[in-house]
Amino acid sequence: MSSRELVVLGTSSAVPTRHRNHNGYLLRWDGQGFLFDPGEGTQRQMTYAGVSANDVHWICLTHFHGDHCLGVPGIVQRIARDKVRHPVRAVFPASGETYWRRLRHAAAFADTAVISEHPVSGDVSSVGPVIARRLSHPVESYGYRVQEPLGRRMLPEKLAAHGIRGPEVGELQRTGSVRGVTLAECSEPKPGQSVAFVMDTRLCDSVFELANGVDLLVIEATFLSSEAALAKEYGHLTALEAGLVAADAGVRRLVLTHFSERYGFDDEPAFVEEVRRHFDGEVVPARDLTRVPVPKRRPTASQVRPGQASQDPAK
Structure with missing residues (x-):
């Protein structure tokens, strides 16, 4: 099983259908689970997908329209019932904090203390690896990006040329230099992977900024372009705009x-x-309960063989 994959729990918009549940998306990311926009019925969809409350470490809400948040009470109460012990961070627009508290305490239950609240505001905000950008929707809405920091890939031939081996390699990585040899001389940049999540918005600069260079973009395509006027009126994207x-x-x-x-x-x-x-x-029209792996890392310059173009291996 991929350590970085999207588990699709629901794919409908305002109204669920016989074949599509309300929204719900769990991003598995190196042992962390980012649950985006749990709509009504998400708890049951998690059961179908083989996902438990213990797989949730983050709850990220783009906004407080019902199809993006009415699953919160069930998720919170399941976290409490299953006695989840690890911290769960809840990220949501600060302007909707009243709605969050109503959802968080929607019914009587034995509460849990593991959930911490991280309201976001302003044009750009961040909580740990999660970057939030304000979108364009009739109610305040944010898109999210999960970004791995830029890393370094050690180059064995460069290490050997400088006579660096064994514990010195670790020292070079920790301190940045060994015996006058710098980390830059023995390594190359390793781009961090990234996933963007864009819901309920008109086209705006933030959409492009969130999506810039990501390995995986999860984006609304509420309408076909024949309904472009309706999409703009209600603050949504068409499939044509998603492709753009x-x-x-x-x-x-x-x-x-x-x-x-x-x-x-x-x-x-x-x-x-x-x-x-x-x-x-590559385009994936999502269906409920499908899994979409995050593409493998792009090859760095040293991994591209002579005469081989540096192309995306997922294409």
């Missing part, structure tokens, strides 16, 4: 979701066709 964002931002794998109830599985080819007008990379 992916192409402009250099996204590696694109996941479409948050489909209007007017569309069924038979309409998925139309969504992909619209995306293809701009984006020629």
